[in-house]
Amino acid sequence: MVHSDLSKAGSWRRLTEEFLSSPLPNTHGTKTDTHYSVLSLLLFLSDSPSNTNFTERPRVKDTEPEDKFDWSKYLMEGEEIETGPFPDTPEWSEDESEEEDSQQPISREDSGIQLDRTPQEDQDTNSKTVPVAWTVGEPDARAWLEQHVVTPYWVGHAPRFPHSLHLHSNLLNVWDQHLYNTDPLYLPEEKAFVTETQVIRETLWLLSGVKKHFIFQHHDSKVSVRSNVVVTHLTSNCLRSVLEHIAVYGQAVFRLQRFIDEVTGHSSEPFPPGVGSSHSYRKGSEPPFRTYQAFVWALNKYFTSFKQELTTIEREVISNDETVTLSAVLERLSPHLAQIKVLHKVFCTGVAEVPPATPNVVRASHLLNTLYKAIIEYDSVGDASEQAVALLFSLWTETVRPYLEIVDEWIVHGHLFDPAKEFIIQRNKDVPVNHKDFWYATYTLYSVSEMVDNEEKLNDAASGSSGGDQGSSNRQLTMVSFLKPVLKQIIMAGKSMQLLKNLDCREAEDSGRSSRDAERKSLYTLFLESVQSRLSSPEESPTDKVTEEQATTRSLIKMQSIVAQHLEMEDVHDPLLAINFARLYLEQRDFHERFSGGDFMVDRSSQSVTCQTFELTLRCCLYPHIERRYIECCGNLMRTLKKDYRLLEYLQAMRKYFLLEAGDTMYDFYTAIFDKVQEKESWQQPSFLNVLLQEAVGQRYPEDSGRLSVFLEPLDPSRKKHPVNNLEVLTLSYKVPWPVDIVISSECQKIYNQVFLLLLQIKWAKYSLDTLRFGDFAEVTRKLEGSPAEEVKLKQPINQQIHRMCLLRVKLMHFVNSLHNYIMTRILHSTGLEFQNQVQEAKDLDQLIKIHYRYLATIHDRCLLREKVSFVKEAIMKVLNLVLIFSDRWRAGFGAWKIESIDKMELDFKNCHMFLVTILNKAVRRGSFPHRE
């Protein structure tokens, strides 16, 4: 190296010695590795030192000036503070983890090797701003921090930091210059200069929820970019557009964060008491709104992971291992930002736009519906939004949890526990279980239509489920759409459970059932497990699943080949179409082989919810459990009712007494009444009637005699003209115990009663005809035969009259008998059989009630009691009336009537008969009475 240049060698040796023994700026001690590395660097860079002339320059040691002038203070008095920024320093934020950084020595930021010219002042600042190894904790720490840590760029007239004059770094000035030159009206404005690192850090702070910034400003939850913030290497407009783009996300983050705080009660802003009720979702005395809380919990989880990412980025920025630019940071965050956008959109639609006075029911269902719709929407986009779908799905599963828990509690224990009134079905507290209106009035179903935005209370849409839905089917029902397919079953199961619970209270508890409750998995757990197993890898699934998959695979491949053939056949050479079809089918096959879900208690972000499967997932994972429970508990209820409460026996009893199936018993009863009527004695006394009834019934069915009773109602005077209507004062009633009276309600009894009256009238007519005796006329004929010849002329008409009476009587009897038979056998009996069959098959209580009603309606119709065919009934009544009059006349004796009355009666009868025949023939031809042949 030396090439025998002694002077150089000597200088070299001396200088290196001196260097090695003198301190370096940031290193402690002498002759450290750093020293040697510096030396080795210089050696590497050396460029034929022997060829150059070198004379050592004498160096003059600077002596310390005596007056100890504080240069730094003096220099900083003026406005021009030439200290550069030291961003690589302790955080201003409240992070405690960063506190250790403040204890470390500071180093100056290096913006890379600059080979271009820098302002001359840099030389001076170099020497002045050699950093000091201080630790924070000095009494004037703040002042020191301000001087050495970060240039307080947020203060007005902040000092300018030096930067290079290279074109790329100095774009702002160049552009300004250009504008100044071209636009005569251009005035350079006051600007605040920041570095890109500062911008990055402010961005990160903004996205993690810090509220006070310099660059980003807050006004009423809107985030805006402070004007006049510039970096030197971008024009102000460019920077502004980038920052505004970020500000939007910052705003979304803030809104979501504020919502989270509100719901969890950590509101940092004090609410005035009056305003609080409309803004806060939770007051001290109100029960917690669980759906919102679940939603917030899910959001929180997402934000935690997001903030972790932000912290990682920030650490990288601090450690400065590699260059971090704003666009790189944005690129890295872009999936998160997209997710935040999705969340914000869902939040705005689902929560923020709901007017403050809406009840929790509507709020909860609106939120769930929004999430559901969003998932479907993103699902249909396809693979591009897989992340969004996964996020939304995890959000949805979390938010739906309180709902499912309420449902679970209700359909398993019969207890609807919903303190915040967020479930769509509300328990009507005024109606206790024993009330007769229990089945109908206990639960109210809320439905809100979005178009009109009214609230409709549908009273128990379950039993009138057809009625209720029809009423509002022309509007769009938006209640909790994911539960709609199983809503009926849930309602039925819940009500049945409640009923069962109350029924069971009276009987011995099945201890076995309660012990199993602890091991029972809740609906939510079952749901998650099903989702889990659907998305997990097939190796874990049992063999039958594998074979099922193979079958599915085979069928899918077959489908695929069929489709391919079709495409070829039709000369459709569209490769894209073919590819898409292939993808569609093969993806379905691969679907089962996708990622595992992990521990479902922790990781609910199932990543493999792909297209077309969300509804499928629901259908396979949620609905079967609900349906199973429904079948189980409704079956339970039916069994209990039939077995323990003898429902069938009661139905039978109704038919026995009201429909006169217990012929002999009722015969005793009504014949006694008819006898009394014939003897023209007063029979309309309740005590008499009741005693009669008890006697009749008590012979065969003693247990029912206590339940039956007869009531008398005053009759309309206009109807009293026809003796046949005299019977209509009767009302039979049968006391049915609870819970059977849910099925056999008082309305049912009324219908039963109407049929009973009709039957009674027919029976009366029949009875009165039956008891007429031909023998009554025997005397008359004998008398006639014994009379003298001159009265023979009168004999003929008398015989004729008798004959005619007999004929009439026979005709009337035929009519009444056929009517009677028809009703008793064709209608009552056959309908009764049908009804019994249906009752056997009834699966739940609602169905049973419906069947019963239908049965009653059928009977009512067929007995011609309907309004529309009342003229037919009137005609029949007329005939029956005629019968009664006839039998009265007959009994009154031969001389009580005249020929004209016979004529009239015959005429009347013929008319009625013709009338009925034509009407019924027409009806039969029309087909409206298929049973009437």
Place this chain on the structure above:
Amino acid sequence: MASATNTNLNAVRETMDVLLEISRLLNTGLDMESLSICVRLCEQGINPEALSAVIKELRKASETLKVSENCPN
């Protein structure tokens, strides 16, 4: 405290001077500013061989730039 700082400053300044002399002796072509930057880099732990390679590359690149700038003229 301030005097200690100043002494320290002075010492460091001297070191830099010495280093400048050494680099002049070795004909490295570094000026004071570049030298100080290199020192700081070495303190941070950068490999000196690598750093020297980089510097040589940059010099070559700037040379070619200057040549291409001068040529069209």
